[in-house]
Amino acid sequence: MSWILDLMHGAHNWYHGVPKIVASTKKTDCPLRLGVLGAAAINPGAISDPVSTHPDIIIAGIAARSRAKAETQIKQCNLQHAKAYDSYDALLGDPCIDAVYNPLPNGLHAEWTIKAMRAGKHVLVEKPIASNAEQVREIKKVADETGKVVLEAFHWRLHPAAHLVKSLVQSGKYGKVLEISAQMGLPAGALAKDDIRFKYDLVGGSSMDLTYAYSAVSYFATPSLYGAEIKVLSAKPRLNATDPNIDDAMDASFTIREGNDTVLCHTSVDLAVPWLFGVIPPIWKLTATCDIELEKAKISFPNFPGAWLQHSILVTDKATGKVEKYSAYVDGPEWKNCGQRWWTTYRYQLEAFVKGVRAVQGGKTADEVAKMDEISWVSLVESEAEVAIIDKVYEKAGLPRRR
Ligand SMILES: NC(=O)C1=CN([C@@H]2O[C@H](COP(=O)(O)OP(=O)(O)OC[C@H]3O[C@@H](n4cnc5c(N)ncnc54)[C@H](OP(=O)(O)O)[C@@H]3O)[C@@H](O)[C@H]2O)C=CC1
Numbered sequence: 001m002s003w004i005l006d007l008m009h010g011a012h013n014w015y016h017g018v019p020k021i022v023a024s025t026k027k028t029d030c031p032l033r034l035g036v037l038g039a040a041a042i043n044p045g046a047i048s049d050p051v052s053t054h055p056d057i058i059i060a061g062i063a064a065r066s067r068a069k070a071e072t073q074i075k076q077c078n079l080q081h082a083k084a085y086d087s088y089d090a091l092l093g094d095p096c097i098d099a100v101y102n103p104l105p106n107g108l109h110a111e112w113t114i115k116a117m118r119a120g121k122h123v124l125v126e127k128p129i130a131s132n133a134e135q136v137r138e139i140k141k142v143a144d145e146t147g148k149v150v151l152e153a154f155h156w157r158l159h160p161a162a163h164l165v166k167s168l169v170q171s172g173k174y175g176k177v178l179e180i181s182a183q184m185g186l187p188a189g190a191l192a193k194d195d196i197r198f199k200y201d202l203v204g205g206s207s208m209d210l211t212y213a214y215s216a217v218s219y220f221a222t223p224s225l226y227g228a229e230i231k232v233l234s235a236k237p238r239l240n241a242t243d244p245n246i247d248d249a250m251d252a253s254f255t256i257r258e259g260n261d262t263v264l265c266h267t268s269v270d271l272a273v274p275w276l277f278g279v280i281p282p283i284w285k286l287t288a289t290c291d292i293e294l295e296k297a298k299i300s301f302p303n304f305p306g307a308w309l310q311h312s313i314l315v316t317d318k319a320t321g322k323v324e325k326y327s328a329y330v331d332g333p334e335w336k337n338c339g340q341r342w343w344t345t346y347r348y349q350l351e352a353f354v355k356g357v358r359a360v361q362g363g364k365t366a367d368e369v370a371k372m373d374e375i376s377w378v379s380l381v382e383s384e385a386e387v388a389i390i391d392k393v394y395e396k397a398g399l400p401r402r403r
Pocket residue numbers: 002037038039040041042043046063064065066069103104105106108126127128153155196202209
């Protein structure tokens with residue numbers, strides 16, 4: 001699956017001339033030293049690529065359960081400053097490492113994020129940040145105790161396009177939000193049968209993996225999800241043939257109520273969208289979409305998780321049918337004057353993480369970082385509220401809560 005992402009990155013970088021930018025990127029005298037837990041398939045696109053164009057961070061190490069695997073990835077990504085470790089503990093025990101990227105299977109996110117903080121490291125942890133909301137609260141507790149930064153790697157939320165959509169929605173110009181739908185799917189066969197996403201003990205399942213859909217509806221539904229009341233109306237899973245605890249797909253409907261305002265939300269996620277007649281890829285189910293209905297307009301944000309590739313935000317006036325078109329690749333309401341046209345969502349994510357860590361090193365608290373004006377951030381409060389929705393969806397579907 002990750003080869004698709006690597007292919008998209010390659011094409012994107014070639015189109016924007018990124019290799020020249022990489023070659024001319026000078027690192028600072030004392031860049032942050034990042035250690036990576038696991039030689040995961042996602043690493044080249046999600047961390048190695050953005051680090052290559054960031055002046056203030058290097059990958060100083062990769063740990064894998066076998067040193068050879070770590071060495072292979074170090075070579076593959078051409079990481080000149082990286083050391084291979086043969087265990088995650090060995091990397092965490094190295095005082096030369098300042099911060100950690102955690103792309104382990106979902107079920108290990110909370111455990112290793114907490115271990116990393118206790119070892120004195122700041123953490124960028126893959127989505128979903130934890131198996132359930134209780135674990136997110138535990139992460140928050142340890143972050144408060146240790147003063148370390150934790151950022152859930154919700155890259156799409158850190159891209160200017162997401163912020164533009166949010167500002168259009170919240171502007172009041174189009175009235176209240178009534179209904180939001182988001183979908184995301186992968187074609188059947190794209191993932192191997194033994195992929196981590198199909199393993200219950202590693203906290204797999206479509207709702208855990210394609211959590212973007214839950215994140216999108218909740219981000220756009222309210223100014224802040226904190227304190228909102230969630231009621232799941234329906235949750236219909238399509239169960240995995242081998243493991244009935246795994247939702248290969250999940251269609252859910254729920255309401256998000258804040259004060260007197262209630263937004264009806266629909267999410268549809270699928271790790272194995274069946275091919276039509278076994279041969280035709282169902283493109284319309286594979287395109288990630290987020291559609292927002294307000295009182296006076298409909299806003300559509302296609303390809304919301306991959307906005308760095310291409311997106312076009314359409315606002316249709318419900319009375320006149322007139323369509324306004326927007327897009328955003330830099331700056332915007334959260335980043336102000338920051339970013340480049342060629343920055344991927346992962347590059348924005350890294351920008352946020354490095355700025356957050358530097359701010360904490362400069363004396364700010366992690367809570368203050370989440371509120372800083374000059375960066376975009378996903379707070380642990382937001383992460384917890386989103387994971388809590390997924391907990392409730394599993395409960396409604398009659399599936400066990402992930403742990
Ligand atoms: N932000 C994004 O765009 C994306 C995010 N992700 C997220 O990244 C994470 C990793 O996904 P992906 O790279 O596809 O997964 P992989 O299976 O390629 O990587 C998972 C890593 O976890 C390690 N691991 C430790 N214990 C186990 C175990 N018991 N079973 C299997 N692996 C184990 C392995 O490390 P070792 O090298 O030590 O053997 C492996 O490299 C997931 O949380 C996923 O949600 C994934 C794809 C895209």
